[in-house]
Amino acid sequence: MPIDPEFPRNHQVFGRHNHADGKHYHFVWGPGSPSDASSSGEVRAAYAARNEELVPVGVHGTMVAVDWDSCIADGACIQACPVSVFQWYRTENDVPAVDMVNATSYGNGSTGKEERLDSTDKSDPIREHECIWCMACVTVCPPKAVKVDQSNLEFHQRETFQQQ
Numbered sequence: 275m276p277i278d279p280e281f282p283r284n285h286q287v288f289g290r291h292n293h294a295d296g297k298h299y300h301f302v303w304g305p306g307s308p309s310d311a312s313s314s315g316e317v318r319a320a321y322a323a324r325n326e327e328l329v330p331v332g333v334h335g336t337m338v339a340v341d342w343d344s345c346i347a348d349g350a351c352i353q354a355c356p357v358s359v360f361q362w363y364r365t366e367n368d369v370p371a372v373d374m375v376n377a378t379s380y381g382n383g384s385t386g387k388e389e390r391l392d393s394t395d396k397s398d399p400i401r402e403h404e405c406i407w408c409m410a411c412v413t414v415c416p417p418k419a420v421k422v423d424q425s426n427l428e429f430h431q432r433e434t435f436q437q438q
């Protein structure tokens with residue numbers, strides 16, 4: 275199922291993912307819901323191999339948003355992005371996806387399409403702030419898990435204000 279294009283209106287922020295530069299972060303929106311990831315045999319098998327529960331994890335990012343419940347770790351967005359907005363989160367921090375809420379990342383994970391750890395990995399918009407709005411990632415994602423909308427900056431700013 276594609277990302278809900280209206281996720282900032284239909285979902286709530288339940289955490290944020292900080293960049294270790296101390297300046298940047300992206301919000302995490304939920305609740306998540308079972309979607310393409312949970313219907314993919316490859317993804318289910320990867321979770322089973324890790325003995326991890328496949329649970330809804332929501333949307334990471336606001337202007338550059340990836341629905342982690344739809345993401346099947348294809349990597350097309352990672353390959354398409356000319357400015358390396360995304361990284362495979364597990365290649366920096368190999369923990370269950372639910373533990374990436376309120377986590378901090380350095381952004382030193384892999385940005386190679388085939389370098390995911392396995393099919394439980396997710397494309398993380400750790401450098402959301404560097405997006406140049408080319409839309410390449412949106413068009414290549416097989417399950418349409420990526421939404422890029424510069425105007426969603428207002429939601430990012432609203433949440434930032436409310437958390438101060």
Ligand code: SF4
Pocket residue numbers: 338354355356357358359360404405406407408409410411412422
């Ligand atoms: S819109 Fe372009 S620059 Fe922005 S994250 Fe997608 S591919 Fe990267």
